[in-house]
Amino acid sequence: MGEGLKGFTKLTPIVEAWREFKSEIKLKSGVEEVPLFNALGRVLAEDIIAPIDLPPFNTSALDGYAVRAEETFNASRYNPALIDVKHVVKVSTGDALPNGYDAVVPLELTEAKEGFLEIYSSVPKWGNVNRKGFDVSKGSRILNKGRKLRPWDLALLTSLGFKYVKVFRVLRAIIYPIGSELRTPPFLPTERLRPESNSLAIKALLEFKGMKAKVGEILKDEVREISGKLVRASEEADIIITLGGTSIGGRDVTVRAVENVGEVIAHGIAMRPGKPTALAKIEGKPVICLSGYPVAAFIAFKTFVEPLVDYIMRSYPQLKVIYGKLSSRVPSEPGLVDFVRAKLRWKGDTYIIVPIRRSGSSLYSSLTRSEGTIVIPEGVEGLEENALAPFIFHEDPWYPYLGLT
Amino acid sequence: MGEGLKGFTKLTPIVEAWREFKSEIKLKSGVEEVPLFNALGRVLAEDIIAPIDLPPFNTSALDGYAVRAEETFNASRYNPALIDVKHVVKVSTGDALPNGYDAVVPLELTEAKEGFLEIYSSVPKWGNVNRKGFDVSKGSRILNKGRKLRPWDLALLTSLGFKYVKVFRVLRAIIYPIGSELRTPPFLPTERLRPESNSLAIKALLEFKGMKAKVGEILKDEVREISGKLVRASEEADIIITLGGTSIGGRDVTVRAVENVGEVIAHGIAMRPGKPTALAKIEGKPVICLSGYPVAAFIAFKTFVEPLVDYIMRSYPQLKVIYGKLSSRVPSEPGLVDFVRAKLRWKGDTYIIVPIRRSGSSLYSSLTRSEGTIVIPEGVEGLEENALAPFIFHEDPWYPYLGLT
Structure with missing residues (x-):
C-alpha cells in the first residue's frame, strides 16, 4: 500500500530541500576554550599546529647501549665490536639519546667484559633511535578545524604540552x-491518550551528536499556543525540533503554527518514510518539524538534523556504508528516496542484508529490530534479491551518502 | 625493522590468551533498576516481554472516516458508495477505531452530502487500520538480556508503559x-621527563564502553609500590588497567609487581603492536597491563579490554568490517596478528584503504591520522597492492573479527 502524496500537492527532493534550508540558516556556533580533559567529542574551532617536536629529542627505541654507529661496523656474533665501556651509555626505552651518539644496540646483542662492551651486531646510523620530530614535527598542522576530538587526539595534545583547546x-x-x-x-x-515517548529518543540522538538537548512541555494541537512557544524557543535554543502534527490533516497544526511566526522552507519531502517533514526558520533559527511517527521521525532526523548540526559545527563525518547481498527483494516507489530498515548477517566472507518485513512508519519494532537502513535512490524502482545494496548502521551518518554537504 | 620477540621467549596467540584469561575471570556484574530516562547505553539484565499490545487498540492509519469495509464494496469515483453519516465516524490518524468498524476511508476520497457520505473508493477489511498488536504483540519478547539500550528502545518501552528497567x-x-x-x-x-598522556585516552575509551573510569596517581617504577596499589585497586575496582612498564627491560617492573600479588595468565602476545601486553588477575579481578606506547596500548585495549567488558556484561556487538582495496602493499610478520593503521577513501562505488606509512607503536600521529585498522591474520605474510582487505573503524569493535567470544 503506497503512501501516495498523502495530501501534499508537491514533494521537494531531499537535496533541494536541504540546500534551500542550509542557505537560509545564518546560525554560527560561538567559540570557547576548554581544558583538554573536558574536550572529548568537542569540535575544534582552530587548526592545531605542533608547538614542539615529538619526540622532542632523539630517543632510544629500546633498552640497550647508545653508541656511534660507525664503531659497530661489521660486528657479528663471530666478530664482535669491542668498545670501551666509557664510550657507551646505557639507555632505556624512551630515554633521550645522549649528545654525540647516533644509534642504540639492543641489550641482548651485547655483553660487558672487563671494561669493554662486546657488540654482536652492527647497527646503522639512527638504528633503534626514534628521531626528534619523528612522530610530529614542530610547526606542522596536526589537527584540523572541524575535527571532533577523539581519545588519542587528547593524548597527543597533552604530549605536546597543551592545556586548553578552542572548540565550538x-x-x-x-x-x-x-x-x-x-x-x-x-x-x-x-483509547484516546498515549504516553509521549519519541522525545526521549530524539534527545538521545541529539546528545550523540554532541548537543545539549532539552525536552519542552507537551503542546496541545492549538496553533496559537504552539506559535508562542516556538518564538520563545527561538530566543533560547539554537535548533528547534517539533515532533508530531506535520501532516496536512485537520489536527495537524504544527506547520501552520510555524508559518505564523516564521518561514516554512519545505514541507512535504520526496522521501519515505518522512514525507510530512517540514524545514523552516524562525528569527533565523532552524526549525525541523518531524513526524509523530517514530520511524518517520528517525529517518528525517538522520537526513536533516545530522547534517545541520555538522554544517553549523563545520565538522564532516566519514561515510560508513557497507555493501551486502539482499536476502529478499525490496520494492520501492520511484520518485522518492526510500529508507528500508534491515539487519545485517555476516556469512564468513560477505554480508547478507535482511530487510525487516513489516516496516510501517508507526512501528517502533521496525527500529528496535533493525540494525541499520538501506537507502534506495529516487530513480530506482526496487532492488532484487541477491542484489548488492548499501547498508548504513543506525548510529552512523548517512547524509554523506545522499550527497548532503 | 622487525620487533622480533623483543626478549619474550614465547608468544601466546591472541585467541589462546583470551580464552585462558576469560576462564579465570569470576567477575559478574550486579543488577540494578534504573528509570528509563537514565537507561540509555545501559545493558539489559533481563529479557523484556511486552505487557500490552502496541497499538493497544485498532487505530486509524490516517485522517478519514471509520466505516464497515463491506459497505464500500465496488465504490469508485463514478459509482460512489453512499452511507448515512450517522453510520460513519470521523477519525484522525492514531485514533482508536470505534467498535464495530473495520476500515478507514481517507478523507480526500469522501464528500459529505445532505446527511450522506459519498465514498469514491472501496477499502478492504482492515484497510488503513493499524491493527491491535501490529507493532508489538502482548507477551512477545521485544528486547533481549545483554542488549545495550538504544534511543528507540527507550521510546518503545515508554510506549508500553514501562517506567524502570533492570540493567547491569x-x-x-x-x-x-x-x-x-x-x-x-x-x-x-x-630530556628525562614527559607528560603522562595515555590515561586520558584510555579513560575515554572505557567511558565509550559504558564504564566508569578513574585515573589513579602516576606510579614510579618500583615493584613494591605498584604491588601495593594494585591490591588496593582490586578491592575497589572491577577492572584494573596499567599503562607502561610491560616489556622485559630493566625498568619494566609492572608485570613483576602484578606477579607478586596475583597471577599472570599471559605475558607476551603474538600480536603487533601490543606484544608486551600482559593479562593477569588479582583476587579474581582482571588486570590488563598495556604498553606505555600509545599505539600498542590502543591495539591491546581493542583486542582484550573491549571483549572483557562485553563478556562481563553479556553484551555482544555487531561486527562492522568494511572491505576495501589496498592502495599499497602491506608487509606482515607471519606468526603474529598484525594491526595496521589506515585511512579509508570512498571512490564512488568502492572503498580504497590507504595504510599509514609510518606506523611505529610510539607514534601518536599514526592514531590521529588514521581512521581505522587493517587486521592481518597470523598465517598471512602480507597483503598485496589492490588486494581486498578488512578495515575496521577505530570506534567499532574488532574482536568479533578475531573470533574472541
Missing part, C-alpha cells in the same frame, strides 16, 4: 512534542 | 600510569 560552543536544541493525545510518561495508553 | 551495574575501572619519567600534565617534556 555546544549547540542547544529544544524539542517540543505536539499532540493533544499525548501524556507525560509513565502512562498506560488508553 | 556500571563496571568501574581504574587506570594506573606507570613510569618514573611521567609527570602529571600540563607539563612540557624535558
